[in-house]
Amino acid sequence: MSQKQRDLLELGRLEYLQALVTEFQVTESPEAKEQVLANLANFAYDPKNYEYLRQLQVLDLFLDMLTEDNEILVEFAIGGLCNLCLDKTNKDYILEADGVAPVINCLSSSNEETVMSAVTTLMYLTTPQSRQQTTAFAVVECMLRFSLSANRRLSNLARVFLEDYCSPVQVEEARNLSKHTAVGIPLPKD
Amino acid sequence: MVDTCFWIRMIEFFPHSLMRRSLLTMEFLQIPVAVLRYSKLKIKTVYTVNLESRYLLIQGVPALGVMKELVEQFALYGAIEEYNALDEYPAEQFTEVYLIKFQKLQSARIAKRKLDERSFFGSLLHVCYAPEFETVQETREKLQDRRKYIAKATSNRVHFVVKKIQEPKKTVSKNSEHDFQPETLGFSAAGANTGNWDPSACCPYPYQPSCEFSSRNTACPSGGHFQRVLAFPQYVSNCAETSESFCQSKPLTQSAQQGGYTNTPVSLVLQRKVSSDNGIGRFMPRTTQLQERKRKRDQGNQIDFIGIDSDSTGVIIGPRLPEIPKVDMDDDSLNTSASLIRNKLTEVAVSVPKSSGEKPEDTQTKPPIKQRRRI
Structure with a gap:
C-alpha cells in the first residue's frame, strides 16, 4: 500500500496525468470527477503538458464534457480548452473534431466564467478556415449583447472580439437585426 | 514513508488558498490522485488567461x-x-x-x-x-501576449509560409520592439512574429502585427516611447509624492532628485503631470477629493521648493514644511469659511498690532480644518 503510494509519488508528469485521466474515468463520485477535471484543465495552462495531454486524449475529454448537464464540469472543460487551444496542433485537432459548435453553445451558459472562457476560446480558434464558423451571425449578435454587459471583464472581451475578429459589416448587420428583433432586451415586468 | 494520510494531513494543515494556489500555479505539488477524493481541498476555478491581469x-x-x-x-x-x-x-x-x-x-x-x-x-x-x-486595450494586449507566449513555447517549426508574407511588417514590428521594449526578451522577435501569424492572416481588417506597441502609444497620450523612458522615474516621483503627503519626509525627495533624471524644475513638473493624469483619473471611480487636494497642494510646495533650490545652488534641505501657501481648497464652501477665518484673523491682527508678525500664520489656521476633514 505505502509502496504503491511511494511509486505514485515518483511518477513523472505523464504518469501523473495518466493517473488523473484514469481516476476521472473510474470514479463514480461526481465531485471527484469535477476535481480531477479541474486539475487537468489547470495542467492545460502550461504548454509543457500539451504533448502529454494529446497523448492521453484529454482534448476529447474536454470536448465531451462541454455537452454535460453539470455546469461545473462544463466550466472546467471550457477552461481547459481555452488554455490549450492556442497551440497549433491542438487548434487543428479541435477544429477537425467540430469543436466550435459546442464552444458556441457555451456562450448561452449562465455561468460567467464559462462564457468568458468560451469567448476567448473562439478568438483563439479563429483561423482563415474557421472564421466563417467562429464569427457566425449568432455569435456576433451574442458579442454585441455581451459588449453592453455590466461585467467589465466580459464586455472587454466581447469588444476585443468585435473589433479584432469581426468585420465592421458583420457587426453592423448584427446590430441592425438585433434592433428590429429587440433581442436581449428584457421585457418589463407587468 | 509518505502515504495518503500524510497528504491528507498536509492538506488539512495548510490554509486552503495556499494549497490551491500551488495547484493552480502548477508548482507541482504532486498530490496523489486518490487524495483529492478524501481531502477537503477543492479547486474552485480553472486558471485561464481571463483570470490573470497586470x-x-x-x-x-x-x-x-x-x-x-x-x-x-x-x-x-x-x-x-x-x-x-x-x-x-x-x-x-x-x-x-x-x-x-x-x-x-x-x-x-x-x-x-x-x-x-x-x-x-x-x-x-x-x-x-x-x-x-483593465481597459479594452489592456485586455487585448493580454490576450496577444498569451498568444505570443504559446507560439514561442510550443515550437518554432510553424508558420514559415506566413512569415514570408509578413516580411515587411516583421521588420517594422521588430524595430519597434527594440525601440520600445529592449528588456521584453520573454518574447523574442521570432516568437512575436509567429504569434501574430494567426489573426493578421485571418482578419482582413486592421490588425497590426505590432499591436502591442502601437496600442501602447495610443493608450497613453504622451506617446509610448516617452512613457517608456519615464516609467521608472515616474514611479519614483509618485513615491516621493506620496511620502510627502504622508510624512513630508525629505530623504525620499532627495532620492527622487538623485534618481537619475535632471534636476531642472521643468522636467519634474512634466513628470508630475504625467503621473497625476495617469493615476487618479482612471482608477478611482469616485475620486477622493481630499487626496487630490492634498496632492495639488504638495505639488505647489514642490514647485516652490525646486525654484528656490535651483536659484541658490545650495544644498538640498528638503521640502518646505507644511506651511501650505495655497489658498484654494477646491470647494466653494471651504473657500468661504477659509476666507472668513482669514478676515477674522486680520481683524484681530490689526486691533492688536503686536501680533502682526504672526500674519503668515493665518495660513496655518488651515491645517485644523484639513485635519478635521480627514477624520
Whole structure:
C-alpha cells in the first residue's frame, strides 16, 4: 500500500496525468470527477503538458464534457480548452473534431466564467478556415449583447472580439437585426 | 514513508488558498490522485488567461498610512506603472484596499505568488488579480501576449509560409520592439512574429502585427516611447509624492532628485503631470477629493521648493514644511469659511498690532480644518 503510494509519488508528469485521466474515468463520485477535471484543465495552462495531454486524449475529454448537464464540469472543460487551444496542433485537432459548435453553445451558459472562457476560446480558434464558423451571425449578435454587459471583464472581451475578429459589416448587420428583433432586451415586468 | 494520510494531513494543515494556489500555479505539488477524493481541498476555478491581469488588488492592508512601504514591497518584483488606494472598495475594519498595476504580467504573477497571504504590519495581505480594472486595450494586449507566449513555447517549426508574407511588417514590428521594449526578451522577435501569424492572416481588417506597441502609444497620450523612458522615474516621483503627503519626509525627495533624471524644475513638473493624469483619473471611480487636494497642494510646495533650490545652488534641505501657501481648497464652501477665518484673523491682527508678525500664520489656521476633514 505505502509502496504503491511511494511509486505514485515518483511518477513523472505523464504518469501523473495518466493517473488523473484514469481516476476521472473510474470514479463514480461526481465531485471527484469535477476535481480531477479541474486539475487537468489547470495542467492545460502550461504548454509543457500539451504533448502529454494529446497523448492521453484529454482534448476529447474536454470536448465531451462541454455537452454535460453539470455546469461545473462544463466550466472546467471550457477552461481547459481555452488554455490549450492556442497551440497549433491542438487548434487543428479541435477544429477537425467540430469543436466550435459546442464552444458556441457555451456562450448561452449562465455561468460567467464559462462564457468568458468560451469567448476567448473562439478568438483563439479563429483561423482563415474557421472564421466563417467562429464569427457566425449568432455569435456576433451574442458579442454585441455581451459588449453592453455590466461585467467589465466580459464586455472587454466581447469588444476585443468585435473589433479584432469581426468585420465592421458583420457587426453592423448584427446590430441592425438585433434592433428590429429587440433581442436581449428584457421585457418589463407587468 | 509518505502515504495518503500524510497528504491528507498536509492538506488539512495548510490554509486552503495556499494549497490551491500551488495547484493552480502548477508548482507541482504532486498530490496523489486518490487524495483529492478524501481531502477537503477543492479547486474552485480553472486558471485561464481571463483570470490573470497586470492589475493586483491588495486587501487587508492595515490602515496605518503604509502605502509607501506597501508599494516598495511590491516594486521588488517588477516595475509598477500605477497604484492607488481604493477608498470606496469594501474593506474590513481598519484595513485598506490598494490597486497596483505592474508593467508586465509576469511581475504581477510573481508578486502575487510571493506576497499573497504574507504578513504585513501585523495583518495578512490578500492579493488577487483584478482584470476588471483593465481597459479594452489592456485586455487585448493580454490576450496577444498569451498568444505570443504559446507560439514561442510550443515550437518554432510553424508558420514559415506566413512569415514570408509578413516580411515587411516583421521588420517594422521588430524595430519597434527594440525601440520600445529592449528588456521584453520573454518574447523574442521570432516568437512575436509567429504569434501574430494567426489573426493578421485571418482578419482582413486592421490588425497590426505590432499591436502591442502601437496600442501602447495610443493608450497613453504622451506617446509610448516617452512613457517608456519615464516609467521608472515616474514611479519614483509618485513615491516621493506620496511620502510627502504622508510624512513630508525629505530623504525620499532627495532620492527622487538623485534618481537619475535632471534636476531642472521643468522636467519634474512634466513628470508630475504625467503621473497625476495617469493615476487618479482612471482608477478611482469616485475620486477622493481630499487626496487630490492634498496632492495639488504638495505639488505647489514642490514647485516652490525646486525654484528656490535651483536659484541658490545650495544644498538640498528638503521640502518646505507644511506651511501650505495655497489658498484654494477646491470647494466653494471651504473657500468661504477659509476666507472668513482669514478676515477674522486680520481683524484681530490689526486691533492688536503686536501680533502682526504672526500674519503668515493665518495660513496655518488651515491645517485644523484639513485635519478635521480627514477624520
